[in-house]
Amino acid sequence: MSEALAASPAAGTDIPVPAAAGAHRFWRRLRAQRAALVAAAVVALLVLIALAAPLLTALEGQDPTTYHPGLVDSARGGVPIGSFGGASGDHWLGVEPQTGRDLFARLVYGARVSLGVALAATLIQVAIGVAVGVAAALGNRWVDQLLSRATDIIVSMPLMIMALALLAIVPSSFPRPVLVTLVIGLIAWGNIAKIVRAQTLTLKGLDHVAAARLSGWGAVRIVRRELLPGLAAPVITYAALLVPTNISVEAALSFLGVGVKPPTPSWGQMLTAADVWYQAAPQYLMLPAGALFVTVVALTVLGDGVRTALDPRAASRLRIGTGRRRESAAGTGPEAGPETGVEFGPEIGVETGAAAADGTSQSQSQDQAQEARKEATA
Template sequence: MSEALVAVETAGTDASVPAVSGARQFWRRLRAQRAALVAAAVVALLVLVALAAPLLTALEGQDPTTYHPALIDSARGGVPIGSFGGIGADHWLGVEPQTGRDMFARLVYGARVSLGVALAATVVQVILGIAMGVAAGLGNRWVDLVLSRITDIFVSMPLMIMALALLAIVPNSFPRPVLVALIIALVSGWSTTAKMARAQTLTLKSLDYVAASRLSGWSTWRTAVRELLPGLAAPVITYSALLVPSNISAEAALSFLGVGVKPPTPSWGQMLTSADVWYQAAPQYLLLPAAALFVTVFALTILGDGVRVALDPRAASRLRIGTGRKREARAETAVPKDETAAAKQKENRT
């Protein structure tokens, strides 16, 4: 009974979203979207690179923190010696200006930090948002009022200003990636998840099978786990897939502002911070982390949209990629032509 179709009120829009009907059906719908499959392959490759960073750097024979002053031209202000930033057999993507640290090693280890912070923040946002939303939806009027007002306060909080203030007062001894993930998770993201979970809980609570479970003596906790959480799966998974790219962008922005991950720990946003003065003398130092960020965020956005459409096949994709739009345009223009041809045939017969 918890697999029935349920109406979901998302943040700002109303949509009917079917409950999860099985992994096989979901995979079949996702396979029909070529762009989502390509994005999933790109994301899987990025995750694999991040996990295998120690192995990849060992194959190259480098690490992300060792300085190579012999590869820097001090007479030119610290520009790497050689073409394309010192690319060679020992340094696959060249070296950093001024320090001579290996760019490939810093990029793959930076993927670990950026993806790890984004995924950890997403997990905390989803858990906290579901807990607050379900508690507000199942609680009495006062519980709902208090939790809803707390959620509204966090919705209105500006992420960057709050993050800058909190990161500035926390001691440097606290692990910086963990701190950045916690601040991103607690300041933003979870509040929208909580609103969505509350709306879904209020909708499900009025259905017969949920009311029957409560009247049969089930505890609130058991009702939430057995009857409500399956109905929350589709919208929460969809929103979680779209939270990851926004969290990556937030981590990169904080590191770019100098309050995120601190050196010598590599991060794509941190690499962009020190690359802004080298875009003419050593453009690869700016282009490589910027391209990595762009590809990651773009692939995750496409994948998140594909997951949303696979879970809700009646919703049209927000990102029209490939030849689908051309096929639809041809189909729309084909109808008037057919009608015109049929009308001419009638005239000829008469």
Template sequence: MSEALAAVGTAGTDTTVPAVPGARQFWRRLRQRRAALVAAVVVALLVLVALAAPLLTALEGQDPTTYHPTLIDSARGGVPIGSFGGVSADHWLGVEPQTGRDMFARLVYGARVSLGVSLGATLVQVLVGVAMGVAAGLGNRWVDLVLSRITDIFLSLPLMIMALALLAVVPDGFPRPVLVALILALVAGWSTMAKMVRAQTLALKNLDYVSASRLSGWSTWRTAVRELLPGLAAPVITYAALLVPSNISAEAALSFLGVGVKPPTPSWGQMLTSADVWYQAAPQYLLLPALALFVTVFAMTVLGDGVRVALDPRAASRLRVGTGRKREARAGTPVAASAPQTVSKKEEGA
């Protein structure tokens, strides 16, 4: 019944809720966006490197925590011995200044921390945000009011102050990457997700097929699972894809300021913390983690934009520049001549 009512509702009314494409249509639209495909390959390689970090460091014969004092020049303040930061067959990207720890091992293990924290925080943000948003949208006026005010309170909390406060009361034995992921999820991200889901739920619950399911005696939980969640899939997946690079940047910022992941656990943001005093003597110590962060965030952002457009083809891509001119050039229509031709037709009709 709900499927028939959905077809009638979409045929006779105009709604602002985008239609959710099927899996085949989604992959077909995503494959048409070459930038998104390249970004997906880059993200897949980064995830593969993070998962295979123990194997890669075993192939190199190093680990991220072992000190190599013989590979640094103590007379010069701890600068690595050799060219390019001590690059050799045993140390593929050189060693860390002052400690001599292997840079390649710390980079690949840092990828595990950065990607693991960001993906874990995104998962918690989606779960909490969807639950709060759906509950506020389907609840009565008082439930909506209370949950909306709670969401507004968390939305206004400053991330850095809350991070410092939580780090002061949480025992040192608590795993720091898990703590950073929870701080990012519960303070910085789920409230925006909840407000977006609430707005979509309010739009969806007025459609005919959702109203029919509620009038037929379905419980609120069954209505949410069977009728609302499929309609929320597109905006939730889109926003989650854009949350991942934001969480990566936030984790790097917390580690850079000294309130994130602590040594000896490697992290890209933590590596940047002490790299500012070595950028002249050992520039690779600054450039390598900064480049890794840039590539990861840029690839995640491009992939998130491609997912957004593939799920909602009516939305124009924010990264599309000059596509209309390229399409007209391929069709053989001069761009400059198209506008006067349109004007002349209007003048003839007048």
């Protein structure tokens, strides 16, 4: 229905904005935020490193699982031999204490696990949350009540405790990264379902959705053509903020020993083994901790930038607060005064006249009241 309306807009009405124009506007707003651009570059670099991990380790000539016992001092408990944790031309960031495994290889392969688990879990959360939220908003009263209560139960569940319980009872033969992804994705979709339900209830009362329903469109077609485009902005915004949260959850589960198991590298797992080596081999603790910190901060800043770029109210404030003020300061606005650059509109004169009329009527009523008091006194 919205496509039909867009094909033949009435005279004097606003023509609907095409998707390409909306994407261009979003990119323009995002480019105006330097912090978001820097964060996007950092995230892109991390994703590129994770994807190119086999190539990078082949370039170094190492892999994340091979032991090098000759590179650690067994007399000192397995401390890496040499300065900076045994860093050399063969081992760019040094080696792991006790085992001698290459630290660079484990770090870049750990990026694959941490980012992969977080992104896959986010996709699962978004898919379930959107489906449940839309079904609750479009269903009858009983369906809405049932799905809303189920969502409340999911939201009230403590994520870490439920994940610990589920990961502890699953056999170790099940692939651990896949299991962590499923656990996080199947437990933490409640908040996005609530957001989608509230937004869908708002959208389904709009004219174009009602017109599509009167035209005989089915529910699936209405959702796909009319509702999902309106849900894109809040869903993308929330998903961008979910990714760093999921990275932290995966790292915490691996740190507690129920996440990714050795020999598969993970940043949280590396932190678990590094808690006793922060004095003898500080790089073993600082490298995965620094990688986690940079990743979470970059994703959080990027998510906030996406939220600002997709928020039409923020865009409106920027447009009104900077564009008109710039025109007024330059004295080039269509309604700017000759000296001050202050905007004047016809409403000001109307309001001034109304205020003057009100003041005149008030003064007349006061004079009449004083005359009545004088007559009563006489």
